[in-house]
Amino acid sequence: MSPSPALRVSALGGLAAATLAGSIATLVALNAGGAASLGPVRLLTLAGGLDRRADAIVSQPAISKVDAETAARLSREAIGEWPYDTEAWLRLAWLDSPQSGALSPTSLANLRKSYDLVAVDRDWGPLRVRLALEHWQGLDPDLRRRVEQEVRLLCGMPGVRGAVMNLPATITNGEGRLALLLWLVPLSATGKVEGKTSPLGAQALPSHGN
Secondary structure, eight states: OOOOOHHHHHHHHHHHHHHHHHHHHHHHHHHHHHHEEEEEEOOOOOOEHHHHHHHHHSSSSSSSSHHHHHHHHHHHHHHOTTTHHHHHHHHHHHHOOOOSSSSOOOHHHHHHHHHHHHHHOOTTHHHHHHHHHHHGGGHHHHHHHHEEEEEHHHHTSTTTTTHHHGGGGGOHHHHHHHHHHHHHHTTTTOOOOOSOOOOOTTTOEEEEOO
């Protein structure tokens, strides 16, 4: 027996209400910085909102140990919601690194995991390449190969090539900058460089606080 017209109308109305409620919950979650709640009930958690809260912390010129721990926790929560969150993996790699010197084993593991999940990221790839090159001496051959591969593939993507071509000016590690230049010299002849400056050029990695 087919559902009655009244039942169909009721079902469609319920679906529309559920869809609207879901949309509202998503919007609230983004604006609230990651979580939408109704009383004590947690309705929705979004990686994007968690990332925004963590970004607000690490974008400060210097952050305290407590702030760093909070940003790391938010990053891990974001990854729990969306494992392919390259931004969160990179943030963890930086937060877990010592105040100076090479990346820690945990940082290297986070950097490697980001490549395991997303080999080429047009949005966060340039910053990931920059982080890797700043610590080039601490990368093993396999991780170096992944960084080089990402550079080559990003250079073939419209809208991203210019940012990659201008990365050398942002790299302070001489060995990392040299490696990048050796990749870019042959690539620079394959197409027009987009833009005169990289959007990453003025973006300094924040410093650890005490």
